[in-house]
Amino acid sequence: MPISAAPWKKDDYPFGLFPAALLVLSVGYYLLFFILSGALQHPTLWAPPGPGLVYGYFATPIGADAFRLVWMGIAALIIGWFLGGAVVRRIPARNFICERYRTAKLSLIAPGREILFFLCALNIAAVSAFYWFEWRPQVFYQLAHSAFFFSLAVVHHGQIAQSPSKMGRWFGYGALALFFLAFLAQRQTTLLFMAILFLGLLEILHRRRKWILMGSLLFILLALLYPLKRTPLSPSVFAACLPKIELEEDRTNSYLLPALARCESTAARRNLIAAAVTWSRDQALRRISAIRLLDRAMAETPTRVPYFNGETLRPLLYMPVPRFLWPEKPLENIGNRIGHAYRILSPDDSATSINLPWIVEFYINFGTKGVIAGFALAGFALGGLARLGTVETRSPTAASFTIGILFPLAYQESNLSLMVGNALHGAAGAAGLIALAWVAGRVRANADGTP
Secondary structure, three states: OOHHHOOOOHHHOOHHHHHHHHHHHHHHHHHHHHHHHHHOOOHHHOOOOOOOOOOOOOOOOOOHHHHHHHHHHHHHHHHHHHHHHHHHHOOOOOOHHHHHHHHOOOOOOHHHHHHHHHHHHHHHHHHHHHHHHOOOOHHHHHHHHHOHHHHHHHHHHHHHHOOOOHHHHHHHHHHHHHHHHHHHHOOOHHHHHHHHHHHHHHHHHOOOOOOHHHHHHHHHHHHHHHHHHHOOOOHHHHOOOOOOOOOOOOOHHHOHHHHHHHOOOHHHHHHHHHHHHHHHHHHHHHHHOOHHHHHHHHHHOOOOOOOOOOHHHHHHHOOOOOOOOOOOOOOOOHHHHHHHHOOOOOOOOOOOOOOOOHHHHHHHHHHHHHHHHHHHHHHHHHHHHHHHHOOOOOOHHHHHHHHHHHHHHHOOOOOHHHHHHHHHHHHHHHHHHHHHHHHHHHHHHHHHOOO
């Protein structure tokens, strides 16, 4: 049955699990990047500081206060989350606006749903092309890129629940294939991981087992291969195979496969692979050790670095204003400043910007009380919006909108104003796609003489 003829059914509405899933992902981020990564720290991960060196991360124990603060933040996030959901549930059901919102069966007429499916598939293809050809028109790229997860949600739901035409199905699969190829070619590993995780989440929401196992295996494989593919191996790794290896100027032999080809025996190859696996593990642990920044911030705030007192949160006041209306709008460069303030970046590094997770941002602004209050408010907002946009509506378009905009906020590795700004850009891009689909659907329905 073509997509335009398939009515929405209540049984096809699978999004009620999303609020709980988003909470699990948000808590899981802190369990992995802070609790687990901190528990697995050992001296081989970080080099000792050189003579007179005061910047960078070093092999020092993680303070117990950092772990306690993470657990307090998680507790505040969970409490705020349930309070936000409870408030939404208690909105008067007889309120006219809320009643219309809750009982809406269709947010788009059938032709509009079909057009939205194709627009979202085209958006996925466009984002892939932006990365592939490295051509990024500022406003269009920002809106299309921020609406990427919304487009994934619409295409995935359309493939499952709307039974699109054969041409539409292949068009959707083609856009997904282009996205995977482009992101792999350009080494956009973080966004690729997020997209695979998001597709797995959608499978779970639809209560489907197909592809979940395959996706999990692919995710794990990419996680293991990422350090070996992206980063040249340390010269110490090659000592397991070629003690006297000489690296050419182009560093071709600093990667695993060329080095394996130069090993002289099977035993040497095994030694090299074992050393590379250990090195890859350490690289992955370094990548997820966000608790190092929190530990440094707690050790030096406010004794050496004074509290920022909301300075990093100030961009939230003017962040919704688009740059084409305000060309002089301040840039989001707080990551470089934080890196220098806490002696992580070298003094002459003016280009690198470190990630500033929410828990660190709340702490350097207002201390422990700021973490508890900030996480409670963040949980309240995310929990309430997640329920309002999924459980409290029967519109799959509204649910896809909510899921696509809120999902990236579960990965809270960047400062709050930057991530909220990206969410607003995504909302604007998704709203634009929905508006185009609505107008085009009405025009098509009028041309066909259908109501």
